[in-house]
Amino acid sequence: VGIAPTKTLAKIANHLAKSDPQYKGVFNFLNHPEKDKLLQNIPVGEVWGVGDKYEEFFRRSNIITAFDLKNADENRIKEHLGVIGQRLVLELREMVCYPINQNPETKKEITTSRSFGHPVESYEDLEQATISYVSKVAIKLRKQKSLAQSLLIFIMTNKYAQGPKYVNYKIVRLPVPSSQTQELIHYSLIALKQLYRKGYLYKKTGIVVSEVIPETGIQTGLWDDVNREKNRKLMAVIDKINKKSGSGQLKFAVQGSDESWKMRQENLSPHFTTQWSDILVVDVDRK
Secondary structure, three states, X not given: OEEOOOHHHHHHHHHHHXXXXXXXXXXXXXXXXXXXXXXXXXXXXXXXXXXXXXXXXXXXXXXXXXXXXXXOOHHHHHHHXXXXXXXXXXXXXXXXXXXXXXXXXXXXXXXXXXXXXXXXXXXXXXXXXXXXXHHHHHHHHHHOOEEEEEEEEEEEEOOOOOOOOOEEEEXXXXXXXXXXXXXXXXXXXXXXXXXXXOOOOEEEEEEEEEOOEEHHHOOOOOOOOOOHHHHHHXXXXXXXXXXXXXXXXXXXXXXXXXXXOOOOOXXXXXXXXXXXXXXXXXXXXXX
């Protein structure tokens, strides 16, 4: 966890918290007595927003560390790198250029996809992985109170591995905009069955929902006989249970329970700010 007055400094604080064991996973830049000394040990390439081209320019200008960038001529930086470069300097000086967005815009397209922990060949494993991602997309739609009008399912092999290669996708236009997991699963499986080919080692699958609209904008079809209000209440109950008991505690049978295909995450960082089991313990009595 990194704490600082600006996002750029917070990224640096987070880097220090992770890389230096003495901070025990938490670093606070606020009112720190040796800020400049710490910045002198941060290569300019480690600063959030500094890519290869920016780093090359900074090195040509003898700007080697984050401390050097903080004390650089902001007008010269702006002249060569524009306002984005200038903001890097200002953020290091604790001037907020990237305020926290309290009201993020509703996404018009949502993607959920991951590479597998190992190649997957069977349709059953591919189906389970795909449906898992479909379920996550449905949750994201409901969270922002939106509906999707179309979905895209894709599967692909590893383009770098030896053996036959295959990549394909299928777009399905939903008859009625939806965020209901069971309905998205139904149309996703139709697409997946058309895409699947035997004899390939698949590396990745995913779903993209697009043409996202507010849930108040739903227009049902003349022949639509789905009890959407009942299904909406069902999904609300499932979401509430999973939020209270843990993600994935209640799910559809087609999602299965064997997730051996999942991405390897042995070194996944703890969820310090979003999961009670990972929350940090602070000893306020320690001198």
